[in-house]
Amino acid sequence: xxxxVWDLPFAHGLLIAIIATLHVYVAHFAVGGGLYxxxxxxxxxxxxxxxxxxxxxxxxxxxxxxxLVFGAMTGVGIWFTIGLINPAGTSALIRAFVxxxxxxxxxxxxxxxxxxxxxxxxxxxxxxKHLAVGxxxxxxxxxxxxxxxxxxxxxxxxxxxxxxxxxxxxxxxxTYWSSLFARTFYAIALGGLxxxxxxxxxxxxDDRTERLQLVRFSGAWALIxxxxxxxxxxxxxxxxxxxxxxxxxxxxxxxxxxxxxTPLLTGLLALLVIAGPLALPRLVNRPVxxxxxxxxxxxxxSAEWAREGIRKPWVIYEYIYSNGVLATEVxxxxxxxxxxxxxxxxxxxxxxxxxxxxxxxxxxxxNCHAETGYNGMQSRVQHWDEAFAASMVALLExxxxxxxxxxxxxxxxxxxxxxxxxxxxxxxxxLSSGEAVFEVRCSPCHSVDAFRPINAxxxxxxxxxxxxxxxxxxxxxxxxFTGTDEEAALLATYLxxxxxAPATAATPTSTAEExxx
Amino acid sequence: xxxxxxxxxxxLPGPVWLFEFLLHLTFVLHLLAMNFLLGGSIxxxxxxxxxxxxxxxSVGAAGSAVDPHFALARxxxxxxxxxMSVTVTLGVAPLLFVQALYGHLFYSSSVLxxxxxxxxxGLLLVTYSLVYRLSFGGDSIxxxxxxxALLISFGLLTIxxxxxxxxxxxxxxxxxxxxxxxxxxxxxxxxxxxxxxxRLLHFVTAALAVMGMVLAVVGARRAQKGDEEGRSxxxxxxxxxVVPTLFQFVSGLWWLLRLDRAVxxxxxxxxxxxxxxxxxxxxxxxxxxxxxxxxxxxxxxFGLVHGSAHLLLLAIVGMVLVRHGVRVxxxxxxxxxxxxxxxxxxxxxxxxxxxxxxxxxxxxxxxAQIARAPRAS
Numbered sequence: 001x002x003x004x005v006w007d008l009p010f011a012h013g014l015l016i017a018i019i020a021t022l023h024v025y026v027a028h029f030a031v032g033g034g035l036y037x038x039x040x041x042x043x044x045x046x047x048x049x050x051x052x053x054x055x056x057x058x059x060x061x062x063x064x065x066x067x068l069v070f071g072a073m074t075g076v077g078i079w080f081t082i083g084l085i086n087p088a089g090t091s092a093l094i095r096a097f098v099x100x101x102x103x104x105x106x107x108x109x110x111x112x113x114x115x116x117x118x119x120x121x122x123x124x125x126x127x128x129k130h131l132a133v134g135x136x137x138x139x140x141x142x143x144x145x146x147x148x149x150x151x152x153x154x155x156x157x158x159x160x161x162x163x164x165x166x167x168x169x170x171x172x173x174x175t176y177w178s179s180l181f182a183r184t185f186y187a188i189a190l191g192g193l194x195x196x197x198x199x200x201x202x203x204x205x206d207d208r209t210e211r212l213q214l215v216r217f218s219g220a221w222a223l224i225x226x227x228x229x230x231x232x233x234x235x236x237x238x239x240x241x242x243x244x245x246x247x248x249x250x251x252x253x254x255x256x257x258x259x260x261x262t263p264l265l266t267g268l269l270a271l272l273v274i275a276g277p278l279a280l281p282r283l284v285n286r287p288v289x290x291x292x293x294x295x296x297x298x299x300x301x302s303a304e305w306a307r308e309g310i311r312k313p314w315v316i317y318e319y320i321y322s323n324g325v326l327a328t329e330v331x332x333x334x335x336x337x338x339x340x341x342x343x344x345x346x347x348x349x350x351x352x353x354x355x356x357x358x359x360x361x362x363x364x365x366x367n368c369h370a371e372t373g374y375n376g377m378q379s380r381v382q383h384w385d386e387a388f389a390a391s392m393v394a395l396l397e398x399x400x401x402x403x404x405x406x407x408x409x410x411x412x413x414x415x416x417x418x419x420x421x422x423x424x425x426x427x428x429x430x431l432s433s434g435e436a437v438f439e440v441r442c443s444p445c446h447s448v449d450a451f452r453p454i455n456a457x458x459x460x461x462x463x464x465x466x467x468x469x470x471x472x473x474x475x476x477x478x479x480x481f482t483g484t485d486e487e488a489a490l491l492a493t494y495l496x497x498x499x500x501a502p503a504t505a506a507t508p509t510s511t512a513e514e515x516x517x
Numbered sequence: 518x519x520x521x522x523x524x525x526x527x528x529l530p531g532p533v534w535l536f537e538f539l540l541h542l543t544f545v546l547h548l549l550a551m552n553f554l555l556g557g558s559i560x561x562x563x564x565x566x567x568x569x570x571x572x573x574x575s576v577g578a579a580g581s582a583v584d585p586h587f588a589l590a591r592x593x594x595x596x597x598x599x600x601m602s603v604t605v606t607l608g609v610a611p612l613l614f615v616q617a618l619y620g621h622l623f624y625s626s627s628v629l630x631x632x633x634x635x636x637x638x639g640l641l642l643v644t645y646s647l648v649y650r651l652s653f654g655g656d657s658i659x660x661x662x663x664x665x666a667l668l669i670s671f672g673l674l675t676i677x678x679x680x681x682x683x684x685x686x687x688x689x690x691x692x693x694x695x696x697x698x699x700x701x702x703x704x705x706x707x708x709x710x711x712x713x714x715x716r717l718l719h720f721v722t723a724a725l726a727v728m729g730m731v732l733a734v735v736g737a738r739r740a741q742k743g744d745e746e747g748r749s750x751x752x753x754x755x756x757x758x759v760v761p762t763l764f765q766f767v768s769g770l771w772w773l774l775r776l777d778r779a780v781x782x783x784x785x786x787x788x789x790x791x792x793x794x795x796x797x798x799x800x801x802x803x804x805x806x807x808x809x810x811x812x813x814x815x816x817x818x819f820g821l822v823h824g825s826a827h828l829l830l831l832a833i834v835g836m837v838l839v840r841h842g843v844r845v846x847x848x849x850x851x852x853x854x855x856x857x858x859x860x861x862x863x864x865x866x867x868x869x870x871x872x873x874x875x876x877x878x879x880x881x882x883x884x885a886q887i888a889r890a891p892r893a894s
């Protein structure tokens with residue numbers, strides 16, 4: 001409520017996902033690629049292998065351009081982007097860790113300088129000094145990760161910081177070490193994977209053997225990295241509190257799916273590395289190397305997505321919500337509502353209910369939700385009516401999909417509902433099955449047999465009784481059914497069918513329809 | 518809509534003066550690199566356009582009779598990749614410290630101009646790639662290279678334009694509500710701010726002047742060693758320093774007059790410290806101009822040019838403080854850093870201080886190694 005919310009035609013998350021995924025991939029390469037360069041340079045110098053040194057020099061140019069231009073600029077890009085899409089969260093991360101960021105900057109400065117001196121120094125520095133600069137590069141790049149890892153893992157598991165507000169409690173948080181382990185080996189794996197790109201380039205006849213050797217070496221390097229990354233990720237997953245992990249059992253459908261892909265994609269990556277560079281290095285040309293790199297991106301992307309997904313609905317767990325509301329200010333905000341507390345709300349718009357609802361939606365919801373598309377509201381509300389929408393908004397935090405608490409008044413929820421109704425498509429096919437009605441009306445808060453299981457709630461009730469119950473469910477948390485009579489009938493029948501009791505198993509649809517009338 | 522956000526609820530982990538000091542220190546360093554980059558890229562374009570192919574020589578080959586304009590352009594262009602890296606790297610620190618102190622204002626103005634602000638990243642990526650391309654393959658006088666050089670200057674000028682937009686918008690909360698209501702989609706700019714154009718002009722011409730001084734210093738050093746080309750670099754550098762600096766008295770006055778009266782009066786005697794800093798920053802460049810003019814005819818010009826460069830550096834520090842004074846005075850009615858809650862974390866700061874020294878020493882050692890090493894053929 002403290003910051004303006006950027007009115008984007010798509011979900012804010014998409015923007016950060018694109019920039020962050022690409023940056024994080026290259027940024028990990030910037031760490032592991034440094035180790036790869038310096039270790040292989042050691043080997044080449046020891047064996048006096050001029051051909052290999054030539055390949056390495058070429059690789060370092062690719063490395064320099066990719067990490068310094070793309071890596072460094074997109075890194076600044078993430079910072080710009082998070083400041084735009086979540087100013088409150090960004091501000092908190094800056095304030096809590098400003099000295100940490102400053103420390104990271106000292107490593108960054110040295111890292112950049114070392115990368116340049118290393119690249120420009122191939123012919124100008126003695127081998128010993130060149131290697132020393134290479135080691136400085138790697139150490140600084142890794143230390144930079146050591147710092148950022150503390151801040152990223154803090155977001156999910158801030159641990160004792162929530163009570164103490166102590167820098168070190170937040171930094172060395174419960175998932176710090178496992179996360180650092182996984183990221184370190186992931187970075188190392190990428191050092192090998194990206195080397196395949198350079199090594200796959202068909203050189204002259206004379207470097208053929210060196211090239212194949214290097215492909216195989218890079219493959220082995222990458223495989224060790226991938227296996228240890230998997231170990232680290234498993235360790236990290238076990239460090240994540242169980243109640244957070246449980247979210248991937250279906251309550252967050254996309255996050256659940258992505259979480260399941262992560263081990264599969266990691267396995268696929270390992271298989272590709274074994275089948276390509278290790279077993280058939282001759283076949284590793286540019287397209288093959290590219291496919292392997294894509295597999296690496298997919299494995300990492302899914303893991304990072306899962307990590308971000310399970311943090312829902314927080315930016316910093318139990319401190320600040322995705323929409324910039326602090327956990328500690330919820331009660332105070334609620335008392336006066338969003339309009340009274342909103343720095344960027346125009347009270348004069350209150351006369352225009354839709355425009356007013358839209359600006360409240362923007363202030364409270366648009367940090368994550370768009371009108372259409374990914375995380376869009378249109379598909380969610382298309383079968384809703386206004387009264388139901390108002391209930392859903394007001395009951396936000398009690399829903400199954402992990403939403404932040406609603407901090408507005410009932411009137412404000414109603415205004416948002418009125419605005420949401422304008423998003424409904426002009427023509428909507430009616431719901432044709434009880435299961436579909438269940439999805440729309442009940443699944444926001446219940447699953448059939450797991451989360452607040454509905455089958456237990458309806459056990460023993462006939463379709464007629466269910467219909468009667470749906471008119472007034474006798475609880476502030478259960479809005480009355482406000483759909484059409486047809487939908488009510490379909491739902492009653494469906495709910496009834498969840499109950500295996502013989503008395504209701506045979507209830508025909510017509511009975512339910514009659515009951516509804 | 519009151520459109521004035523509150524500072525972050527978390528306390529500042531160190532005293533305000535320490536953050537201010539680090540902000541100004543790193544900002545001055547960033548400015549120096551930025552001036553080399555922006556001023557250098559513009560001067561390189563002009564010198565490239567002035568260059569004619571030297572007859573019968575392969576342009577750019579070492580020791581050949583290359584057109585001095587072209588040689589100068591190449592000297593700059595081959596240094597731009599490093600300059601760009603240094604500019605971005607040194608820009609990260611002041612951007613961090615400014616967010617620690619003024620984050621609530623900076624994020625708000627950024628969101629108001631979200632698309633243009635985010636486009637900085639795209640511009641950086643494209644410009645940086647072009648900088649490398651020109652550096653690695655610009656040894657020809659041909660048309661493609663001229664276009665590349667022009668595009669680089671254009672990209673950097675656009676980034677400067679966007680930065681000045683955000684920095685001025687962040688201290689102009691009174692304009693926010695109207696802008697946000699009219700364009701919540703993040704496409705506002707701040708060009709309607711009366712101080713915007715003079716400020717941008719002042720900063721861009723400063724970049725030219727500083728780069729002129731760099732060329733004069735390099736030229737004077739070479740001239741002192743008896744290199745005749747050094748003389749011509751000194752003259753060229755002196756012109757690039759003198760003309761933009763004279764122009765800056767005009768753009769500076771324009772900027773001053775466009776400031777709110779209450780803000781302007783701070784520098785006109787109301788705040789004595791600020792007034793003195795401001796006056797010094799005006800007079801130091803005058804002395805620098807005189808010294809540079811004298812150096813052109815001098816037998817041993819290096820001392821004069823070197824002294825002039827030091828005066829200029831002092832003037833830059835002074836002007837950074839004046840810029841800060843403008844921010845403080847403009848924001849005074851709605852926010853002062855005195856209101857921030859402070860909870861120092863000295864242990865972490867101490868680690869930062871030690872690591873900063875380690876970083877400086879390590880970087881200096883590496884740069885010395887490559888600077889001392891013979892150039893590759």
